[in-house]
Amino acid sequence: MPLGRFLGKVCILSGATDGIGLATARRLGLEGCKVVVSSRTYENVQNALDVLRDEGIEASGIPCHHGKKEDRKKLIDYTLERYGKFDHVFMNAGVNPHVGSVLTVTEEQFEKVFDINVKANFQFIQECVPHLAERGGGSVVTNSTGAACDPGICTIGQDVRLYLISKLTLSALTSHVSRECWRKNVRINTVMPGIIDTKFLRGGVSEDSVFKHLTMLDLPYNEVTARLGTPEEIASVVAFLLSDDASYVNGECLSCTGGLSVGSYS
Numbered sequence: 001m002p003l004g005r006f007l008g009k010v011c012i013l014s015g016a017t018d019g020i021g022l023a024t025a026r027r028l029g030l031e032g033c034k035v036v037v038s039s040r041t042y043e044n045v046q047n048a049l050d051v052l053r054d055e056g057i058e059a060s061g062i063p064c065h066h067g068k069k070e071d072r073k074k075l076i077d078y079t080l081e082r083y084g085k086f087d088h089v090f091m092n093a094g095v096n097p098h099v100g101s102v103l104t105v106t107e108e109q110f111e112k113v114f115d116i117n118v119k120a121n122f123q124f125i126q127e128c129v130p131h132l133a134e135r136g137g138g139s140v141v142t143n144s145t146g147a148a149c150d151p152g153i154c155t156i157g158q159d160v161r162l163y164l165i166s167k168l169t170l171s172a173l174t175s176h177v178s179r180e181c182w183r184k185n186v187r188i189n190t191v192m193p194g195i196i197d198t199k200f201l202r203g204g205v206s207e208d209s210v211f212k213h214l215t216m217l218d219l220p221y222n223e224v225t226a227r228l229g230t231p232e233e234i235a236s237v238v239a240f241l242l243s244d245d246a247s248y249v250n251g252e253c254l255s256c257t258g259g260l261s262v263g264s265y266s
Helices: 019-032 042-056 070-083 107-134 151-155 161-184 209-218 231-242
Strands: 008-016 035-039 059-061 088-091 138-143 186-193 255-256
Touching: 008 070, 008 186, 019 035, 019 042, 019 088, 019 231, 042 059, 059 209, 070 107, 088 107, 088 231, 107 138, 107 161, 107 186, 138 231, 138 255, 161 186, 161 255, 209 231, 231 255
Parallel strands: 008 035, 008 088, 035 059, 088 138, 138 186, 186 255
Antiparallel strands: none
């Protein structure tokens, strides 16, 4: 397993009690990082902590609604009180309140998806960067979507184009904010996952619908493309972006789609 790239480091993770978030906390923890996990409910946080601690990972966490400023402040304060610092942040929390034609989106649904997927990430960056800069630097990763490279992904199984629009906005936001932060020695990047096997996805996507999409793109069926990706595969990419191995990577949107982004340009 991995090198100890995160020995002595501390990482805050939002939306980290399942799927990509939990897999990333585990990956960082196994590389020596102290991880602070969060999600909306106490029960989910405790379940995640049990999983991580069973593997010998130093993990702590509290409930945090990503969209609430007071909750994010509590998460930062909790981390500083427990460890005196943090070095990395992975912003994984996201919502998808609408399925179907984008023309049927209600104002309430539009506001919710942009409040959580865009505004809350922007504000969390604003809140975290001063602490990272004060310590001499650090790194942040946000979680967008590979559908930015292949828009057809967002209609596999179910039409989630509102989600796509919000995540495209997040990608652009992250890239531009990074230009303000490099002088502070804070790197900010975006991971763009493809079709990943999580509870968040399983509501409307199956391997069969992925295969149909591959056929449409005339992509080969092989061990790379002809399956759903795993949370652990995205976690390894997030760990790279957060680590010093990515010291020359800043303001980038890194696509991890198993080849689907290639197909959109073939």
